[in-house]
Amino acid sequence: MNTTYADIDEGKRLDIAVEFITQRGIDCDGKRVHRLLVADQSGKQFPVLATLDSAALLSLKTGAMHRIxxxxxALPATSSKEGGAECPHCGGELRAGRTVDAAGPVFAEAAAELSLDEPFGIIDARATARRVREDRSLVDDWTPMDDDRSVTxxxxxxxxxxxxxxxxxxxxTAETDQMLENQVMESASPAPASVDMASPETVGLAAGGAKDVANFRENVANGYTxxxxxxxxxxLFYDYHFETGTxxxxxxxxxxxxxxxxxxxxISGETERYLSVGLDSTLSVDEFERPRLDLVAVLDVSGSMDSAFDAYYYDEHGRKREAEDDAATKLEAATQSLCALTEQLHDEDRLGVVLYNHRAHVAKPLRDIGTTDMPAIRRHIREIAAGGSTNLADGFEAAVDMLVDETPSPDVERRVVFMTDMMPNTGATGDSELTQLFADAAAEGVHTTFIGMGLDANAELADTLSGIRGANHYFVHSASEFERRLGDEFDYMVTxxxxxLNLDLDADGYxxxxxxxxxxxxxxxxxxMHVGTLFPSAKQDGEARGGVVLVRLEQTSSDADLDLVASWTxxxxxxxxxxxTVDVPDETGTYSHKGVRKAVALARYARELRTWAADLHDRADAATGVDDWLLPDQRGQHERESVPLVVPDRYTKRFDRLRxxxxDEMAAVGDETIQQEVELLETLCQKAPTTPHEVSD
Structure with missing residues (x-):
């Protein structure tokens, strides 16, 4: 770090290594402010102001090097008059404002009392300081994201x-004169389904893509469609275990x-024919071993990540909603989840971290865990603050650049883990652009896991991108639950x-x-039929979690045989x-085994709920007509407004029959966990229509 005192500029932030010399405390407006005297690497001494609660003051040692x-x-405030201008509130004299004023009145008062007349530094809520220990055997290679927004x-x-x-x-004029409080941009630093991996025989398999429906359930529970x-x-299938067959x-x-x-x-009474592909393997649990992992975590630190975790950033009218003071934010959940994820890494694994908002920043280069000071890295992660717009593509490209230097090998898994609410609004934002970006990386052996944060996480974009080779996605509705899940199935998640997998119908008739x-x-x-990726999954009593792909068939000939050609890599x-060749029964109500019966019931349930949700969202989009007024900060195509939970009368009747x-199917297949779907339908049936147009179509 070659930054020196000469690089200090009014309103700009910088990282600098200094030697601590002395400390002096003074009281300003009832608050303690400390004047630190430090020296840069050239020996130049200068003052730095910090408040008593700054974490930087906890480990200061005379003569020791610290990294701020x-x-x-900041520059000292001058008392020169501004052309005789008077304060519109008290008539007092005005002087030109300085960065020290924006940082807070205690800093301006302290600078005046200390008679500072040259540039100086300020350690505020967005700054950190850590002692540099030369004898440290582990490496703390974290580089904070520069705050490129100058303090105005x-x-x-x-x-x-x-x-x-x-x-x-x-x-x-005096009649319309109103005081606008100066707003100082300060982002508070965030505070710091169990799976049995044992199997009687082999590892199961499950399709890539979504690994839960937590976002759906949590929206309903919180009163949103x-x-x-x-x-x-x-x-939905990944919430259940399936018999796969002989x-x-x-x-x-x-x-x-x-x-x-x-x-x-x-509901319709129509006869439907199904083929299930049971996803099983010959790989024993004892023989399974995940490959060495090169993992780059990409953390969204845009402004929307500072919004409440259990509410929408945009309400149903498109207005931004600020998080309550005591509300958990998406960023807090993301940083907690990321810290938990790092606990799953082995010494030989390598970790990198990218932060992104309207631009990308490599906060931690790719380095093996064994030589990295991971407690320090986790502290840095918990100190990350949010702000700015969302350039998802830049964040991903920065991660890929860290991973593509080596030749792909089955012995090494190169994976990007995105932690985001999936609402890009700058840079490449089109579905086709983003899909191509991730597909190109997958072709080079770089795969992606998406971790969706918050109720308003964009499920549509996550669904689109997680269909790419090697990809999957999860929604976090509880950081502690996600931490437990990581402990249970992390190795399966990244392998x-x-x-x-292609399934070709090789004969006429279906x-x-x-x-x-x-x-x-x-x-x-x-x-x-094409399935891009299969991941390992846990078994329970010989049944594979999520271990099925279900094909709904149309019979085009009464005497047809179902001949299949399956291929995979x-x-x-x-x-x-x-x-x-698969025998399809003639008699309705016939199932080859309970696994396919369970899959049919759950697929019908999911299809009905998707139809209802799509209808309500389409109605909400069309409810107010077209507003073609363009605002500089208008909501982007991937930013979702909330839609209140409404169940029109037509759907209430269908849901009751589906319930x-x-x-009945829960009893037939002997799986009591389906009760959660029965209860969700009961919740929806209890939602009475509130306006006439919602009663029916």
Whole structure:
């Protein structure tokens, strides 16, 4: 760090290494302010002001070197008159405002009492200081994100009453003159489903994409209509364990199993035919070992991350809502979750950290855990503050640049973990642009996990991007619960085992009507199903968590055979193909086993809820007509407004029938955990319509 005293500039922040010399405390306006005398690396001595509660004062030692990050540069306030201008409040004389005024009145008072007449530094809430220990064996390689937003001083300060006065106030008439308080941008530094990994035989498998429907459930619980993509089939399936069928001999790691079902839809009464692909493996739990991990955590530190974790940043009218003083913020949850994630890393793993808002900043270069001072890194993470807009693409590109230097190897997993509310509003924001960006990285062997933060996390964008090869996504609705989940399944979360599973219907007589349980379901054709990635999953009593992809079939010939050709690529590069024939029963209400029956029931449930949620969001978007007035800070395409929880009468009746059906299926398959879906439907049925247009369509 070569920064010196000569680099201090009014209103700018900088990082500087200094030697601590002396300390003096004075009382200003009832608060203790400390004048620190320090020397830069050239030996130049200068003063730094800090308040008593600054963490920097806890470990100061005379003669020791300290690293001050984010120190605010300031010039002394002058008492020169501004053309005879008078304060509009008390009539006192005005002087030109300085950065020290914006930092707080105690700093200005202290500077005056100490008669500071040269540039000096300020350690405020956004600055930190740490002692540099030369004998340290572990490396603290954290570099704080520069605050590129200069601190703007007030135009004028009254020397009599101390008020800040904007220039335009002096041009207003006495009748309309109002004092606007100077707003100092200060972001407070954030305070610092269990899975049994044991299996009687082998590791199960589950499709990439969503790994829960927590965002959907939490929106309903908090009185909001969820985004329809928040209840994806693969996310819902991952809440359950599935029987996969009779084991077959295989030389491959992946051992798919096939089953069929014919059943009448509980609401429409239409007969539906299904094929399930049971996702199983020949890999024993004891033999499974995750590869060495090169992981770059990318943390969103934009302004929306400083909003409340359990509320929407934008209400239903598009207005921003500030977090209550005691409300947990998305950033607090993200930093806590990131610290928990670092606990899962081994000494040979490597970790890097990127922070991004309207620009990206490499806070920690890629380094192995064994030589890194991880307690120090976690302290830095907990001190991160939020502000600015959201350039997701820049954050990702900075992470990829850290990972693409080496040749891809099955022995090393190169993964980016995004912690964000998924609301990019600057840089590349189009779905196609972002998809291509992540797909290009995946082609080079860099995979992505998305961790969605907050109720308003953009489920649609997360669903789109997590369909890319090697990707998955989770929603955090409790940092402590996510920490438990990391402890249970982190190794599975970051280890894709199978890529590009294709299922081709190799004979006339059947076509694919829909696919349930894959983030690439919409890419299916009448003949071909594609699943981009399979991750390992835990088993319970021989049933695989999320271990199914369900294909809804349309029978085009009465005497058709269901012939399939399955192909896939495994992590070690091996390519496999198998041909099978599956018997589809003729009689409705027939299931090959309980696994396919459970999958059918849950897929119908999710489909009905998505239809309702999409309808309500479409209504909300069209409710107020078109507002084509463009504002500089208008909401971007990925920033979501809240939609109050409403269940029109037509859906209440359908949900009640669906609730009865699910209760019956829960008993039939013997899985009491389906009760949570029954209870969610009961909650929705209790939501009475509140306005006439909501009663029916």
């Amino acid at each position: 990050s984010g120190m605010l540069g 001083p007030p135009d004028y300060v009254c020397e009599s009453c101390g008020r800040h006065v904007d220039a335009y106030e002096l041009r207003e 969820p985004q329809p993509e928040a209840i994806s089939d693969e996310g 084991r077959t001999e295989s030389e491959a790691l992946f051992a798919p199993r096939y089953a069929a079902a014919v059943s009448d839809h509980p 894709p085992l199978v890529y590009d 076509e694919i009507e829909a696919v349930h349980g894959s983030p690439s379901a919409d890419a299916a054709t009448d003949r071909l 495994e992590r070690d590069g091996g390519e496999y193909t198998e041909r099978v 009865s059906y699910l209760a």
